[in-house]
Amino acid sequence: MEFYSYALLTLSVVLMAMAIVALSLVKPRRDAERVYARLGASPASARVRVPGPVERLFLRSGLADQRVHGYFILVIWSLAALLGMLFAGVPGAVLGIVLGLGLVYGLIEVQGRRRTRQIVSQLPGFVEHVSRGLQAGRTLTIAMWAAAEETRPPLQDVMRRVRREVELGGSLGEALHEAAEIHRLDSLRLVALGVRFNLRYGGSARDLMDQVVWALRRRERAYRQLKALTGETRISAVVLGVLPVGIAAYTVAMNPDYYATLLETPQGPWVLGGAVVWQALGVLFLWRMMRSL
Template sequence: MILIGASLLMCMAGLVLVLAGKQESATAPAAETEDTFDPLASRRSRWTPEIIVKYLNGLGLNLAPAIVIAALVIESVLFVILAFAVELSLAFLAYVAMLLTTHLTLQALGTRQKRMLLLALPSFLNQVSRRLSSGVSVEHAFTDSMENIEGPLELAMRRIMQRVGLGLELHQAFEREARANGLKELLIISTALHINEQFGGSIRAVLDDIVHILRLDDQGKRELSAQTGETRITALVLSILPIAMIALLFSMNPEFLLQMWRDSFGKQLLVAAFAMQVLGVFSLWRLVRSI
């Protein structure tokens, strides 16, 4: 067990070194092109792994990377402790369950923040459109409208305007934020701004059409959520029911599961059941998320 714990710690140290090397190579000026350059990346700490930043941006989650790194370190330490306390197979399954739980929690938080951003986006674009009607420039209209917003949209707009202040065009800043968060709505705004910069026309009318499309899309999502409520509840019950049955059985007759765990074949069955439960919960979650 001591050799296993030492090897795990060495693997973690090697992973940190690899991530640090990738971060240094990613910040090298020769490796950056105009299409992938993001001026905000140069302001990050050189000790922040790029893979963690991309992971959080892909989830649309405004969270410090240090929190994710600390969670991974704590879970790895718990895995080493469990490897000394129980068998390695059980400790590995518990470690996988902790990682999966952390990922699902972060993804749920990111989805909630994306939803809040999209809910506030039509009102924000309406304010921009009203300021455009008074004769101000497009960039100033977006900047002035930031005074009345808060939450995830405010953070996203601050990052966009920081990119503009660091030398990017407004449509390029929207495009970077859309790629980072995976929000096609911001990419639509970027395309509209780019077309307006190249060919002219009424950007106010385009923004009004985008607001109308966003509100129709939100209405369609609400109707779909109401129609699939029974399916989502069924998936939740199917995910919780096996765990509840095991907990009830253990509370009524704990010796039964302990004897099964002491037997080699019974242990294989329990490990296989746990793995299938994790796989089933993940599959149901993916199916419900795609609705």
């Protein structure tokens, strides 16, 4: 048993080291962007770079520039594996690693969705600021940079990354489109489409931005109406997800020996682990259904 304990402890440390390396992947790129920005130069071959899936996940959640939060999540993952090993041995450790990975992904995804909602709420005001800058006689690019400096995070962080991509030689429309793909924002895709259309075919940028603001406002009203109509469905999904866990906790509190027999048999930990996995899958399915509403 001691061999398995040391092996799983080593595995946890290795997983943490691998995750730290994953967090460090974005640092060289960010440092290079800062160097080019300070020098006022851009490489001739620079294009809007498409980040990988892991980098997209961290960029969407805002953890790419907040390494302390990333390390905290890694600690949660390792603790889940170690606690599982202490309570249920090897099966518990394996279950802890799987559930810890799911917990880490869930925390990052929740953080990303929270930032996405904030960006969506900031976009209409941002585009209105761009429209006012165009009315004052600025170009579309300068008006957008001025509006980006006046807005708040997280939209400010997104626009600063877009500006770095443009300063490195990319196109403004392509950089906005890539930012929309990273954050899964249909509203930002609409802004990017308007910018690309204006840069390619010309026309009144102010009228175009006014139309974009109107479309964003209308989309926001429709989303609020849909959210109000589906409120009962979301509450039902939350109740279905919490009810099994609540019943299990109540049973343990009222009769602690109820689950003790499972822990005393060789098959007991596997049965409990299977129940936890199925419950986690059920919560995942309900969460995916709620995302579509």
